[in-house]
Amino acid sequence: MNATIRPLSQSDYQAIRSLYEVTGAPSPEHRLSALHWLRDRNPRFDPDFDYLVAEVEGRIVGYWGRMAARVYHFGNPIEVVFTQEALVDPAFRGRGIARSLQAKSVEPSERPMLSLWHNQKILSLIQSEGWLKLGSFRTMKKIYRADRIVASRSSLPLSGIMGSVANALLRLGRSLSSVRRPTTTNALKAVELSRFDRRADDLFTRVAQETPYLCERTQDILNWRFVDIPHKRYTVLEAPPNGPLEAYAVCRIQHADGLRKGIIADILAEDENAARSVIAACDDLFTRQGVDFAVCHGMQPAVERAFRSLRYRPARPLPIDSLWVHSSQPLPDADHPGAWHVTLADSDGEMW
Numbered sequence: 001m002n003a004t005i006r007p008l009s010q011s012d013y014q015a016i017r018s019l020y021e022v023t024g025a026p027s028p029e030h031r032l033s034a035l036h037w038l039r040d041r042n043p044r045f046d047p048d049f050d051y052l053v054a055e056v057e058g059r060i061v062g063y064w065g066r067m068a069a070r071v072y073h074f075g076n077p078i079e080v081v082f083t084q085e086a087l088v089d090p091a092f093r094g095r096g097i098a099r100s101l102q103a104k105s106v107e108p109s110e111r112p113m114l115s116l117w118h119n120q121k122i123l124s125l126i127q128s129e130g131w132l133k134l135g136s137f138r139t140m141k142k143i144y145r146a147d148r149i150v151a152s153r154s155s156l157p158l159s160g161i162m163g164s165v166a167n168a169l170l171r172l173g174r175s176l177s178s179v180r181r182p183t184t185t186n187a188l189k190a191v192e193l194s195r196f197d198r199r200a201d202d203l204f205t206r207v208a209q210e211t212p213y214l215c216e217r218t219q220d221i222l223n224w225r226f227v228d229i230p231h232k233r234y235t236v237l238e239a240p241p242n243g244p245l246e247a248y249a250v251c252r253i254q255h256a257d258g259l260r261k262g263i264i265a266d267i268l269a270e271d272e273n274a275a276r277s278v279i280a281a282c283d284d285l286f287t288r289q290g291v292d293f294a295v296c297h298g299m300q301p302a303v304e305r306a307f308r309s310l311r312y313r314p315a316r317p318l319p320i321d322s323l324w325v326h327s328s329q330p331l332p333d334a335d336h337p338g339a340w341h342v343t344l345a346d347s348d349g350e351m352w
């Protein structure tokens with residue numbers, strides 16, 4: 001099918017909103033607000049690497065999300081393009097629209113192209129178009145209220161009993177792990193922060209020097225991503241409250257399917273001790289708010305150790321935890337995604 005592929009413009013937003021409505025995708029209004037924020041307020045917006053739309057006879061029938069971003073390889077900036085969102089009108093599916101959008105999205109460019117996807121159809125499409133899977137990020141998870149999770153997954157009358165058993169096992173596991181839990185002798189005090197400032201830039205610069213791959217986390221990116229976002233409210237915790245910043249964590253609570261999910265959307269820390277201080281502060285918040293379980297995706301090894309010491313455990317990676325790169329512009333030493341510490345729009349389902 002002959003579709004015109006071109007960059008998205010603001011005047012297409014309503015068409016994209018309608019596309020969401022046609023496909024029955026959740027909350028078109030949310031999508032509209034997210035699109036405005038992702039493109040128009042993004043401090044790294046670059047029109048050369050913008051969203052693409054497919055147009056047939058003046059009608060928008062599909063789009064492909066892309067955005068310019070900066071990652072740091074041991075402190076050296078590399079301009080990249082992230083892509084991770086696509087949608088085609090059901091009436092036009094199976095006619096090569098997504099394939100044409102993808103082809104245009106990787107047209108020769110100096111920049112490495114990275115992507116994260118969770119849709120099986122798109123995964124088979126990108127694999128056939130020269131994208132290579134680098135591997136999966138680490139995901140850590142903690143169960144707070146096993147009974148409620150069991151109950152939400154089962155309508156059987158047994159669920160109450162199963163839930164009690166699950167909770168008893170969870171308590172037993174906690175008492176055993178608390179015996180082994182390392183004591184935090186020099187815990188830093190963590191406090192809530194309203195806005196990132198120069199201290200975040202300094203922390204980012206220090207950590208980036210030591211980290212194989214780190215997505216940009218300067219104050220303007222962090223404020224855009226977590227503070228000025230119009231459709232979500234995050235709590236930002238930092239430690240210590242004064243002097244050089246040693247760690248921050250960004251979290252929120254999502255209500256889904258009758259459960260309360262704690263999301264640590266981002267965390268950056270100088271070392272394990274600093275990481276433990278901000279994770280413990282998230283943990284307190286989650287406990288006070290009756291969270292059922294909590295997750296965090298993609299992290300530095302020191303942060304993972306801190307999570308483990310606070311009874312988080314590795315979770316089975318989801319498809320969205322896999323990082324893909326287009327083979328035309330490989331990145332140095334990028335074949336080990338455990339070395340990646342990524343957060344863009346991906347860490348909390350922002351691009352879809």
Ligand SMILES: CC(C)(COP(=O)(O)OP(=O)(O)OC[C@H]1O[C@@H](n2cnc3c(N)ncnc32)[C@H](O)[C@@H]1OP(=O)(O)O)[C@@H](O)C(=O)NCCC(=O)NCCS
Nearest residue numbers: 085086087088093094095096097098099119121124125352
């Ligand atoms: C996934 C989607 C974008 C594909 O769009 P499309 O225009 O129909 O795809 P194309 O016709 O270009 O097909 C390209 C490739 O996608 C894959 N694909 C498309 N439809 C498929 C299907 N029904 N089953 C399996 N693979 C499929 C195939 O690899 C196909 O290659 P082929 O044509 O050589 O078989 C579209 O189905 C869609 O919008 N799905 C729902 C939205 C969604 O979940 N988006 C992802 C959120 S990030």
